[in-house]
Amino acid sequence: MEQDALWRPGAERIAAARLSSFMAVVNRRWHVGCSDYASLWRWSVAQPEAFWTSVWEECQVIGERGTTVLENGDRMPGARWFPQASVNYAGNLLRRRDDADALVFWGEDKLRRRLSHGDLYAQVSRCAQALKTAGVGQGDRVAAYLPNMPEALIAMLAAASLGAIWSSASPDFGVQGVLDRFGQIEPRVLFCVDAYWYNGKAVDCLARNAEIAAKMPSLTHTVVVSYLADAPDVTGVRNGLRYADFVAPFGVAQIDFAPLPFDHPLFIMFSSGTTGVPKCIVHCHGGALLQHLKEHQLHGDVRADDRIFYFTTCGWMMWNWLVSGLASGATLLLYDGSPFVPGATGRPGAILFDYADAESMTHFGTSAKFIDAIAKAGLKPRESHRLEALRAIFSTGSPLAPESFDYVYRDIKSDLLLASISGGTDILSCFALGSPILPVYRGELQCRGLGMAVNVFDDDGQPIPAGQGGRGELVCTAPFPAMPVGFWNDPDGAKYHAAYFDRFANTWCHGDFVELTASEGVIIHGRSDAVLNPGGVRIGTAEIYRQVEQLPEVLESLVIGQEWEHDVRVVLFVKLREEVSLDEALTGRIRQQIRQNATPRHVPAKVLQVADIPRTKSGKIVELAVRNVVHGRPVKNVEALANPEALELFRDRVELQV
Structure with a gap:
């Protein structure tokens, strides 16, 4: 029914x-x-x-x-x-050049900026001229190690207007994570930031920018965008210059958008990289545009002058999805x-x-x-x-x-x-x-x-x-x-x-x-590669999460299948509220919740408390990485994780030896 x-x-x-x-x-x-x-x-x-x-x-x-x-x-x-x-x-x-908002930017509760469609066009024009003068042309790669701020959008549109290929990562990636991604595609220009705000604290990025630039020989220009400082010190960054100086020689001019084949490369996106060096996935101008127009206008009912927001970083595909909203005449709300x-x-x-x-x-x-x-x-x-x-x-x-x-x-x-x-x-x-x-x-x-x-x-x-x-x-x-x-x-x-x-x-x-x-x-x-298989019965991990996370004591959970006695047993890890500890009563309630609302097959053989759950930069929990740690196998690319130290909470757990 x-x-x-x-x-x-x-x-x-x-x-x-x-x-x-x-x-x-x-x-x-x-x-x-x-x-x-x-x-x-x-x-x-x-x-x-x-x-x-x-x-x-x-x-x-x-x-x-x-x-x-x-x-x-x-x-x-x-x-x-x-x-x-x-x-x-x-x-x-x-396509719009008027005085209506093209984008609004909030940097937590610290910064506010606003650009009209006309302003955005003007800034893209200047950046495109700067990139062209720097030798960037069709097929060259332009990369960004930036927060979700206006300059990320401006630089992307400038690169795309020339037929260059754009790729981005958020500044919470470590040096090796950036090199694992951008090192494969050899960008000519890298945009990066002096610092950014996170949870009320300023996070300095100049030392990481310098280390990354030193290890990427393909770079001819490392352009540092000002976020916290008016004039960041770029003397320690190889081929470094401030964004303001990069665009200063150029006035506003008409943008000559390169007419490109439908399948001309636009974006290089990266897989999560938790099973090895990230795969470099190439998407094209026509495909991204047509698909996003369909999804925004037909599925999301987005229209001109709507004001659309997605909480995302420049390291997640939802940033690319969000910014395409400009093609429908919408205003982007960046955070x-x-x-x-x-x-x-x-x-x-x-x-x-x-x-x-x-x-x-x-x-x-x-x-x-x-x-x-x-x-x-x-x-x-x-x-x-x-x-x-x-x-x-x-x-x-x-x-x-x-x-x-x-x-x-x-x-x-x-x-x-x-x-x-x-x-x-x-x-x-x-x-x-x-x-x-x-x-x-x-x-x-x-x-x-x-x-x-x-x-x-x-x-x-x-x-x-x-x-x-x-x-x-x-x-x-x-x-x-x-x-x-x-x-x-x-x-x-x-x-x-x-x-x-x-x-x-x-x-x-x-x-x-x-x-x-x-x-x-x-x-x-759940993901097929994380499906549990106790006694040969396939169980999606999301089926267990839906039950466990209804309990008010449980903030988050992660479940894997542990190889045990020629079969697979279900092991559930739970992150609890600060004042709560896992005891027999709570363990019993967790198991009862699963048994009553799923099946006896879903009930975990082991329920263990952990202080944190490892996740990718885009916030997805990493069941496969935990499964590898539990079985004593290597995790190939911990740089892909936002909190790689959390993996140690799962290693050599004595409870999993019996």
Whole structure:
């Protein structure tokens, strides 16, 4: 039986949705009869050339489309989208030149800046001229080691306007983490920062900048952006100069956006790197632009003058996703620092809701972990903030627990679209998304993305029907424009093929363990490589987290399968509130919670307390790294972790020897 919806859009909201007008245009243009989201999705997958042509037209892509939409559409990889097209990502993002806000920046509660669309264009113009004078051209790499501040966006757009390839990392990465990434792609120019704020403290970056520049011989310019100091001392940085001096010789001039092939490289993104040196994933101008326009306008109902926010660093793909909002005419609300600054109410996490009120935020994006954390901290923005303009909340990074859905509608705002979305760095976008014309069901991602032939396969590569509770691999059975054009330094494509296409022939296998629901929504049960297998029964880790983290004593948890006596046993690690210790009573309650709400197979054989949970820079817990530590295996790239010291809490635990 289908569960009751937590939220349903009203008839007026459905009629006004960008998605509804798009569906009407599709019906007229292609003589079809799509009447709801499900029928539109089926048409978009069955007729990809017509669908993506409509996205190009209705989202008003600036560029020459050509007559051919798709070549080699039966090949994955190998398909080519819009092979005759010329387009420039930056030109599409800088389409507005008026005095309305293009971006607003908050650096915690310390700094505030604001740029109009005209201001942004002018600053990109000067930076692009500086890069060109520095010898940067098509195909050259430009890297950034920057906070989520205006200069990161300006430098990216400047590089993209020239046809250079952009890559970024946040300044909380250590030196080796940066070298593991940028060292592979050999950038010509590096943008970095003098310092930044985090949790009220200034963090100096000049020594790390100097060490990185000294170890990257490809750099001809190391450009230091001022954040805390008006004129930072760059004398110790090889080929160093201040950003202000870099752009000083240049006035504002018209930007000549390089007309580039649809598949010309735009971004080099990096895998998490917890199993080795990060993979360098190359995404293209046309694919990123077209996919993000679709996701923003059709799935998120973003339109001109909306004000969109995502809590992200420049080291997470959600930064790239966020900044594409300029192509829809929206204002970007940038934030850098800790999301748990108390703000005006004095409660951890309130500053982001202060930001929402102050800037009339329409779309609030964050991680599932942030929502869980503020719920446990007792924050109730519905009581402390107005949130009058807020229409949508986006959540990603890990599965959003059903209880977090309850929290959002009970304690944040009852009338909004809560879109739990999922995809990844691999596709710079999403496989599962929200929809402004669909209801929201507890614990479910609303829908499969338009134009994405998403399905669930069993171990034999057979589709698992929706609504029957079957769980399997999330796959995509047809090409889509945001597929990577390849990996860097992978000339024969072998690494790229092995990453996604070895499991099922001619099919993208994403590595998520999922099911399709009766409403054709998606439930994510965890990563496939972290699936537990006690007694041969496959259990998604998210199924255990959803139960354990309902207990008020538990702040966070991590579960692995430990090899034991020719089988696998479930081991659960819990991080508890400061005043709480794990005793037999709490252990019993944890096990009972899991047994009652999951199955006896889910109940851990061991429950152990830890002081911290290791995670990547983008906040994802690292089950595989912990599993390796528990089994005495090496963790190949601890530089990818935000808190690598936490791994030692799991090493040589005597409780796991019996």
